[in-house]
């Protein structure tokens with residue numbers, strides 16, 4: 001079981017503080033989530049393989065590195081994961097985007113899948129699954145189950161805030177999925193919200209509360 005990678009870059013930490021603040025309005029919240037996602041994409045793609053090619057600078061011919069043929073797919077878990085997609089695409093515009101729709105039963109807190117549309121060539125792609133909040137881990141586990149039925153090359157999970165309970169559950173269910181988070185928070189409350197957290201990420205991104 002691999003340990004979660006907590007991205008402690010000062011820019012990420014600063015922006016996470018801003019989105020935790022309950023007074024941050026929706027527009028700024030949305031922009032910050034996108035910026036954090038872009039910075040986390042940088043971390044999550046650190047192991048992409050490179051190859052050398054020959055190019056001509058204005059001065060001379062030289063060898064230089066380019067990413068070697070790996071194809072990525074970003075898969076936001078609806079709806080809050082959508083807020084992370086643009087930031088990721090800003091760094092990897094050639095990536096394809098799939099969508100997985102999950103909702104939480106408000107009484108039992110269990111996740112239910114209602115939509116799954118993935119790129120046709122998903123078997124050839126490394127997937128980065130996106131959800132700003134890893135709470136119980138239920139949605140992430142179900143989303144990974146849905147992805148694994150389509151056999152992508154690999155799966156990583158990128159979130160912004162993770163509860164210890166979610167990290168443990170996802171790592172136990174899918175030890176092959178590397179988790180990236182900007183913060184490991186304290187715990188879940190009785191309604192399965194993360195403390196200190198930032199509230200409902202979807203509502204804050206889309207201004208629905």
Ligand code: URA
Pocket residue numbers: 080133135192193194195197198199200201202
């Ligand atoms: N989903 C959220 O948006 N926030 C939480 O704290 C937990 C799950």
